[in-house]
Amino acid sequence: MPTFLRRILIAFAVIILLIGGALAWLNWQVHRETVTPLTTVNAEGAAGRALTVLSPGMSAFPERVMTAFVDGLAEKGWRIDHTTASGQATTAIGDYDLIVLVSPIYGSRVAPPLQSYMARVGDFDGKRIAVVITAGGDPDESVANTEALIAEHNGALEAIFGYAVYQPNDPEGQYEGSNTDRAVAMAHDAATEFAGKLQ
Amino acid sequence: MNRRSPPALRLLPQGLTALRLALAPLLFVAIVQGRGDAAMACLVLAMASDAADGPLARRLGVASRAGAWFDVWTDFAVIEAAFVGFAVAGTGPWGLAVLTALSFALFAGTARMTDAIYDPVGRYIGGILMVAAFAVVALRDLYLAEAAYLAAYGALFMTMAARAGFAARLLARQIRPTAP
Numbered sequence: 059m060p061t062f063l064r065r066i067l068i069a070f071a072v073i074i075l076l077i078g079g080a081l082a083w084l085n086w087q088v089h090r091e092t093v094t095p096l097t098t099v100n101a102e103g104a105a106g107r108a109l110t111v112l113s114p115g116m117s118a119f120p121e122r123v124m125t126a127f128v129d130g131l132a133e134k135g136w137r138i139d140h141t142t143a144s145g146q147a148t149t150a151i152g153d154y155d156l157i158v159l160v161s162p163i164y165g166s167r168v169a170p171p172l173q174s175y176m177a178r179v180g181d182f183d184g185k186r187i188a189v190v191i192t193a194g195g196d197p198d199e200s201v202a203n204t205e206a207l208i209a210e211h212n213g214a215l216e217a218i219f220g221y222a223v224y225q226p227n228d229p230e231g232q233y234e235g236s237n238t239d240r241a242v243a244m245a246h247d248a249a250t251e252f253a254g255k256l257q
Numbered sequence: 258m259n260r261r262s263p264p265a266l267r268l269l270p271q272g273l274t275a276l277r278l279a280l281a282p283l284l285f286v287a288i289v290q291g292r293g294d295a296a297m298a299c300l301v302l303a304m305a306s307d308a309a310d311g312p313l314a315r316r317l318g319v320a321s322r323a324g325a326w327f328d329v330w331t332d333f334a335v336i337e338a339a340f341v342g343f344a345v346a347g348t349g350p351w352g353l354a355v356l357t358a359l360s361f362a363l364f365a366g367t368a369r370m371t372d373a374i375y376d377p378v379g380r381y382i383g384g385i386l387m388v389a390a391f392a393v394v395a396l397r398d399l400y401l402a403e404a405a406y407l408a409a410y411g412a413l414f415m416t417m418a419a420r421a422g423f424a425a426r427l428l429a430r431q432i433r434p435t436a437p
Contacts, residue, residue, distance in 0.1 A: 080407045088400060116403050117348050164400040195293065195397030223348045224293035224397045237291025238347045 087116055088164055091144035091171045098139050099128055105135030105257055106155040113143040113169035115162035119238055120192045123221055124160040126242045127190055130249025131158075134257070143175035151179060156186045156256065157213070163193040166200045168207065182213035188252065189218045190245065195225050216256070219248050262317050270314035271324060277306040278331045281338040288342030288394065296339075296394040303335045304387050329368075332383035333361045339390035340409075349393070353406060356413045357386065363417055367424040382416040385409070 059067075092114050108131055112124045128138050139154075141147045143161075151157060159176075161168040168191065176182075189204055191197050197220020208215045221227050221241035233240040280299045287295035310328060314320040337357055343349025360382070389409040393402045 076411060080411065081404070084400070084403055084407060087403070115399065117399075119347050122347065162399050165398060192399075193397075194399045194402055222291060222397075223346065223399070223402075224288075224291055224296070224394050226291045236289045236346055 089170045091174070092142045093144045093146050094142045096139050096141045096148060098137065100132035100135075100137050103132060103135050103137035105253065106137070107153060108136050108138045108156040108158055109148070109151060109154045110138055110140045110158040110160060111143050111147060111172065111175055112140070113161040113172035113175075115164075115169055115192070117162070119221075119223065119241075120160055120162050120190075122238070122242050123190060123192055123245045124158075126246040127158065127160070127219070127249040130246040131253050134250055134253035136253055143169075143171040145174075145178070147175055147178075149175075149179045151182065151185055154185065156188060156216070157182065158188045158190060160190040161192075163191050163197065163200045167203050168200075173207070176207065176211050179211065182208075182211050184212060184214050186216050186256075187213040188216050191218065191220045192223065192241070193220060194223050197222055217252060219245060219252075221245065267317050267319045270310045270317065270319060271327065273306045273310040273313070274324070274327050274331050277303050277310075278334055280306075281331075281334040284335060285338040285342045285345075288339060289346050291346070293394045293397055296342075297391065300335075300339070300387060300391040300394065304384065304391070307332060307383060307387065329361075329364070329383075332387075333357070336383065336386045336390065337361075339387075343390075343393065343406075348399075348402070350406060353409055353413070356410065356417075360413050360417050360420075363420050363424075367420055367427075370424065370427050382412055385412045 110124060110128055112121060114121050124140075128140060131138055136156075138158075139148075159168070159172055161172040164170075167173070168189075187208055189208065191200060191204065193200060197218075201218055201220070204218055205215060221238075221244065223238065227237055227244055228240040233243045235243070280303050284296055284299040284303070287293075287299055307328075311320070311325075314324055337354060340349060340354040340357055344351040344354050386409055389405045389412070392405040396402070396405075
């Protein structure tokens with residue numbers, strides 16, 4: 059085989075190997091579960107008891123949105139237990155009045171660790187569920203899939219709150235800061251309003 | 258066309274590069290404000306200007322080393338604006354912004370070693386990184402965005418390795434003792 063052709067083939071093989079390795083790493087990252095202990099916010103809250111389950115994804119944005127949402131619920135007197143979607147997250151949901159599922163959207167679906175968590179719970183037995191999603195573009199594009207997922211697990215979907223990264227969250231200009239800062243502030247206000255409706 | 262071209266026409270390549278430089282802060286603001294369509298428009302204009310300014314300068318007979326440096330640093334400004342924008346928005350890694358700065362620092366530090374500013378790998382890096390940034394704001398999928406970041410990391414590591422190897426070979430040639 060001529061040297062030139064051999065070099066081309068080696069370069070091609072190296073590129074294919076690198077791309078394959080990168081995709082495998084990315085796939086592992088997307089499916090990777092984050093284990094955190096169950097922590098409680100506003101332990102004295104008497105308005106209701108909520109469990110939030112977060113699939114953090116690969117950026118800090120979903121966690122920031124979730125923290126703001128939890129703060130909003132706590133301000134309205136809710137007690138919130140928080141954990142991340144993993145094999146060690148509690149599936150004993152009977153004592154909760156509300157389940158809040160938080161996840162980034164990958165390919166119009168919630169992250170695989172949250173899907174796995176829901177599969178582990180199996181039947182939500184008509185429990186009230188709110189979903190908070192973060193998406194690259196229009197979050198509405200993933201609403202149908204999310205609704206189907208909740209229905210599949212027998213949950214009573216109360217609301218879906220969606221926030222985007224590359225599409226303005228606040229076209230009316232009611233909030234300040236970057237687009238993601240606005241999303242965080244909006245998630246907080248959405249939670250307080252939502253908690254008010256639940257009471 | 259050549260040096261007899263009208264003076265205004267001869268300024269066109271530099272004007273295109275300057276337009277690209279002016280797009281850098283707009284791109285940053287568009288990304289941070291989540292205005293994906295505006296960010297896409299900035300990147301399309303930047304890529305078109307990047308593709309056109311060099312060939313146009315050569316066609317008009319006004320290509321120069323200063324112009325090439327202006328082109329390089331303008332590319333850097335646009336790419337850095339995009340990656341810093343992603344990081345400030347909290348959706349992209351700061352590592353890419355840092356690595357881009359390091360890569361261009363290495364490039365600037367070694368480009369004086371030879372007559373040609375560009376090397377075979379480095380001449381395409383600006384375009385690859387702009388396409389990666391464009392993919393992030395155009396596709397608007399968090400999974401594909403991570404894939405684009407990964408591709409940008411790969412391109413930066415590759416160009417840095419190539420540049421470091423190139424510089425090492427040049428240094429070795431300079432310090433090698435010559436036969437009497």
